[in-house]
Amino acid sequence: MSSDSSDDDLLRLDQQICFSLHAASRAFGSVYRVVLKDLGLTYPQYLAMLVLWEHGEQPVKRLGEQLRLDSGTLSPLLKRLEAAGLVRRERSARDERSVHVRLTDEGAALRERAALVPRRIAAATGFDVEEVRELRTRLDRLTRALDGADLEGP
Amino acid sequence: MSSDSSDDDLLRLDQQICFSLHAASRAFGSVYRVVLKDLGLTYPQYLAMLVLWEHGEQPVKRLGEQLRLDSGTLSPLLKRLEAAGLVRRERSARDERSVHVRLTDEGAALRERAALVPRRIAAATGFDVEEVRELRTRLDRLTRALDGADLEGP
């Protein structure tokens, strides 16, 4: 990093970095909201369903690790999915601390209709597969760096 | 895009794209939350202050355009900034529909302490200036594409 930038320059640059990410994330959310509307899912609910469709029944804990969400977010979200009849939650008999989440028949069936979603999203981005892959790689590296940052004073 | 990908492949790929962005945005939020804590600002409040520091007094409408936020989000956020003594809101005399937001002396003074924030964030990312610039360019292009998407069915 160039050490001759003024703090004022950095304040502007800084705005653009964090803000671009923030804006892109919300723009994605808007597009998903429209596309997911007739599935009756929100964007975070769709992410949870993706994990369940791919990996099947699992405890809340593991779902949270894959989604990077804690129980404070997942518990009410899963309750809503259960109320919608898409999943069931059951305390494990072996370890009564953990709650296993599994798809209902209806939840599993929804996968068929969800299969149309990715193409519509991909079309909306206008990005090709290679470009998306590179962007994803950078974002994942960024996430890992941010997660591991120690944030000592300047 | 290759047309020989199965819908199942796309469901997985799709998860990774939207999810990477979602995760990166939240990871950024976490880092900002820690760094901004002793300024008494949240991440979105900091974004609003950045705009005010750079462009000065302006109506809620224009603030919303720059932040891509509507009044439903901005009104309570600005109320909290006002309660914290950082901004004042006043109905315009010329057009009483619009409310002008301006920094208080305290709000303007906070800029000095905020000047330390960008370097700490930049350090946490581990990205160099050029890499950040390229990532920002891609994200902005993505946001524009998503904003302009018409979302016709497949």
Added chain:
DNA sequence: CCCGATTTAGTTGTGCACAACTAAATCGTG
């Protein structure tokens, strides 16, 4: 075996995002 530490979900409270709506001021056209 026992009791403190750990693990796992859930609850509570705060704040952001956004859709849908209301209220009031202003604009524009006949």
Added chain:
DNA sequence: CACGATTTAGTTGTGCACAACTAAATCGGG
């Protein structure tokens, strides 16, 4: 000028994110 259309903030309701906390089950060292 009158009056409907538009603009601008604000309000309400839903859902997500996360910190801080609680409750209950399990684990493990003495």
